[in-house]
Amino acid sequence: MTAENPSEAQIAVHWREEDYYQPPATFIAQANAADPAIFDRFAEERFPECFKEYADLLDWDAYWHTTLDTSNPPFWKWFVGGRLNASYNCVDRHLAKDRNKAALIWVPEPESEDPQAVTYQELYKRVNEFAALLRDFCGLKTGDRVTFHLPMVPELPVSMLACARLGVIHSEVFGGFSGTACGDRVADSGSHILVTMDGYYRNGELVDHKSKADEAVEAAAKLGVEVEKVLVWRRRRGQYASKAAMIEGRDFFVDEVMGDYRGSLVEPVSMPAEAPLFLMYTSGTTARPKGCQHSTGGYLAYVTGTSKYYQDIHPEDTYWCMADIGWITGHSYIVYGPLSLGTTSVVYEGVPTYPDPGRPWRIAERLGVTIFHTAPTAIRMLRKLGPDEPLRYNYRFKHMTTVGEPIEPDVWRWYHDVVGKGQAVIVDTWWQTENGGFLGSTLPAVHPMKPGSCGPGVLGVYPVIYDEDRNVVEAGSGKAGNICIRNPWPGIFQTIWGQPERFVELYYAKYCADTDSKDWHDWPYLAGDGATLGADGYFRILGRIDDVINVAGHRLGTKELESAALTVEEIAEAAAVPVMDELRGRAVEMYIALKPGIAASKDIEDKVVAAIDSRIGKIARPKNVWTVADMPKTRSGKIMRRVIASISNFADVGDITTLANPEIVDDIRHRVQREKSVRGEVPRELTSQEREEIEAYGQTD
Ligand code: 6R9
Numbered sequence: 035m036t037a038e039n040p041s042e043a044q045i046a047v048h049w050r051e052e053d054y055y056q057p058p059a060t061f062i063a064q065a066n067a068a069d070p071a072i073f074d075r076f077a078e079e080r081f082p083e084c085f086k087e088y089a090d091l092l093d094w095d096a097y098w099h100t101t102l103d104t105s106n107p108p109f110w111k112w113f114v115g116g117r118l119n120a121s122y123n124c125v126d127r128h129l130a131k132d133r134n135k136a137a138l139i140w141v142p143e144p145e146s147e148d149p150q151a152v153t154y155q156e157l158y159k160r161v162n163e164f165a166a167l168l169r170d171f172c173g174l175k176t177g178d179r180v181t182f183h184l185p186m187v188p189e190l191p192v193s194m195l196a197c198a199r200l201g202v203i204h205s206e207v208f209g210g211f212s213g214t215a216c217g218d219r220v221a222d223s224g225s226h227i228l229v230t231m232d233g234y235y236r237n238g239e240l241v242d243h244k245s246k247a248d249e250a251v252e253a254a255a256k257l258g259v260e261v262e263k264v265l266v267w268r269r270r271r272g273q274y275a276s277k278a279a280m281i282e283g284r285d286f287f288v289d290e291v292m293g294d295y296r297g298s299l300v301e302p303v304s305m306p307a308e309a310p311l312f313l314m315y316t317s318g319t320t321a322r323p324k325g326c327q328h329s330t331g332g333y334l335a336y337v338t339g340t341s342k343y344y345q346d347i348h349p350e351d352t353y354w355c356m357a358d359i360g361w362i363t364g365h366s367y368i369v370y371g372p373l374s375l376g377t378t379s380v381v382y383e384g385v386p387t388y389p390d391p392g393r394p395w396r397i398a399e400r401l402g403v404t405i406f407h408t409a410p411t412a413i414r415m416l417r418k419l420g421p422d423e424p425l426r427y428n429y430r431f432k433h434m435t436t437v438g439e440p441i442e443p444d445v446w447r448w449y450h451d452v453v454g455k456g457q458a459v460i461v462d463t464w465w466q467t468e469n470g471g472f473l474g475s476t477l478p479a480v481h482p483m484k485p486g487s488c489g490p491g492v493l494g495v496y497p498v499i500y501d502e503d504r505n506v507v508e509a510g511s512g513k514a515g516n517i518c519i520r521n522p523w524p525g526i527f528q529t530i531w532g533q534p535e536r537f538v539e540l541y542y543a544k545y546c547a548d549t550d551s552k553d554w555h556d557w558p559y560l561a562g563d564g565a566t567l568g569a570d571g572y573f574r575i576l577g578r579i580d581d582v583i584n585v586a587g588h589r590l591g592t593k594e595l596e597s598a599a600l601t602v603e604e605i606a607e608a609a610a611v612p613v614m615d616e617l618r619g620r621a622v623e624m625y626i627a628l629k630p631g632i633a634a635s636k637d638i639e640d641k642v643v644a645a646i647d648s649r650i651g652k653i654a655r656p657k658n659v660w661t662v663a664d665m666p667k668t669r670s671g672k673i674m675r676r677v678i679a680s681i682s683n684f685a686d687v688g689d690i691t692t693l694a695n696p697e698i699v700d701d702i703r704h705r706v707q708r709e710k711s712v713r714g715e716v717p718r719e720l721t722s723q724e725r726e727e728i729e730a731y732g733q734t735d
Pocket of ligand 1: 316361362363436437438439440441462463464465466467468488561562563575576577578584587588589
């Protein structure tokens with residue numbers, strides 16, 4: 035942190051205090067947690083034993099002897115000695131009472147296809163058969179890793195639960211990611227089996243998905259990992275949706291191989307609570323994605339407990355989370371949490387606005403959805419395209435969630451008044467891939483809501499904001515700082531797959547008081563977000579403090595974007611910066627400088643876009659690529675990303691006197707801003723909070 039580069043903590047943040055909204059009485063009357071005394075049960079003096087309450091929601095084969103083992107910080111172990119199976123908890127245990135209740139309702143994107151209910155009994159059958167196939171046809175055993183590159187189809191939860199049944203670690207890569215991105219993750223996790231689907235519907239088109247598996251296998255091979263088998267589910271019975279050939283001896287249609295496993299039953303493997311359940315890759319400061327390793331017992335207890343109290347899921351609810359299962363939200367709050375509670379979880383294949391912005395509300399009406407969960411990006415999009423659509427449909431939500439990005443109070447109010455028809459409670463849940471489940475949220479029947487703030491720490495989670503010198507930033511001070519969690523909780527990831535040093539370095543080193551200490555109090559978890567704390571104890575999350583750009587709720591690493599751009603031969607340097615985007619929150623703009631002697635051309639800029647599409651995926655596609663003569667740099671040669679970020683956002687570039695090449699700044703500004711003006715891309719004026727984000731951008735360099 036340098037003088038010209040103020041830290042988050044030094045920045046005072048001002049915003050208008052929003053009014054509170056009280057939870058409706060009808061909601062309180064039926065809520066799973068309506069008595070504020072629950073906070074006494076989860077008070078700090080009861081930690082860590084308070085989490086027994088979550089673990090007791092599960093069926094255990096053997097009880098644990100130690101709730102929290104802190105002997106090897108910060109590699110916390112929860113419920114040590116306990117044994118359980120996640121698939122058993124999400125499927126088998128519901129059969130006695132609820133075998134013919136829908137576990138999943140799958141809604142295909144084409145409206146000509148009817149929703150399909152998968153009962154708990156049917157789920158049990160499919161999970162067992164696929165588990166048998168994975169075990170006997172693929173030779174998978176406890177502790178092996180399998181990568182999935184699956185879209186939003188019931189086969190995805192089936193595949194996850196089949197792995198969980200065997201104690202095989204699954205790693206689902208978001209279906210929208212490119213084949214190469216998938217291959218990188220296959221290699222990092224050491225998977226020899228890849229599970230995919232031939233195609234799926236998106237925005238009215240049957241997308242060819244199997245071809246990405248071929249790219250993934252090739253990319254993994256380059257990194258030294260051989261994929262032995264590719265299992266291909268088929269989207270439409272007996273038809274093949276892809277142009278890519280099936281490779282003899284490597285690629286297999288699941289429905290064909292399954293013939294041998296019909297009716298098979300696989301005993302759930304009793305796993306230690308500490309055994310890894312899955313990996314979920316996410317982006318961070320460096321180009322290599324991080325495989326966040328989640329445990330079986332701690333994770334499942336945590337998502338079950340938070341689904342019960344914060345999502346207020348009752349077994350008789352119809353719960354719809356519109357996230358993709360390829361992200362952590364889908365793992366925790368479409369699959370594991372809701373199914374563990376034995377509710378009905380809706381899985382929608384397509385995009386929310388297809389074929390029109392009334393679609394989500396038609397689905398809600400048809401299925402009788404009672405709990406709805408989505409992200410600000412989707413809310414903004416639905417508001418823009420169909421501001422009055424919700425009122426045309428006869429559904430009634432009791433509870434709604436927003437997650438993934440900060441939500442503007444104005445957007446929050448539309449969600450509340452129009453989508454929720456003023457009758458639903460809202461939780462703004464703040465958390466991350468690394469965390470397993472919610473960290474900050476109001477408890478819906480207990481706390482009033484405040485638009486734009488997530489609320490206090492959740493039950494048993496004690497957040498704190500530190501400044502750069504580890505001083506506590508006081509509530510109501512109006513100052514921003516780095517939000518940390520003082521204590522471990524059962525949902526916290528166990529490590530970064532294969533990179534334990536990086537795990538310690540990235541999440542704990544900054545504020546660790548004493549690296550020899552075995553006391554958790556000395557090891558606060560650094561979340562990587564800037565935040566402020568109101569006098570009322572509500573946290574307001576400002577966004578990432580590392581080099582991550584949050585596009586439509588998806589974390590994209592600056593370095594990943596830049597290294598994709600640098601695969602284009604003509605490019606010498608690349609810098610990715612965020613620009614404010616009306617719908618997606620942030621979009622990416624890419625600046626490139628060419629190697630000596632190479633002339634700028636549209637062709638090179640197109641190659642950058644293509645490289646990002648193929649290495650990461652279309653979600654990361656930059657809004658603009660700007661070729662510049664040189665990047666603004668410090669005297670030590672570091673690219674000053676905050677300067678170009680300011681230019682892209684029409685913000686003040688601040689002090690540039692310490693640059694090695696300050697003269698370049700005006701050149702870039704004139705060129706970029708002139709062109710953006712011509713294209714009609716002048717953003718609205720930034721709020722003070724957004725200005726501060728841009729000014730602080732790239733400070734981890
Ligand atoms: C669950 C998930 C994590 C990052 C996180 C933060 C942002 C998530 C938020 C929020 C404001 C909320 N974020 N929830 N910001 N309010 N309610 O999104 O995980 O994909 O890992 O992203 O998203 O910046 O650090 P992940």
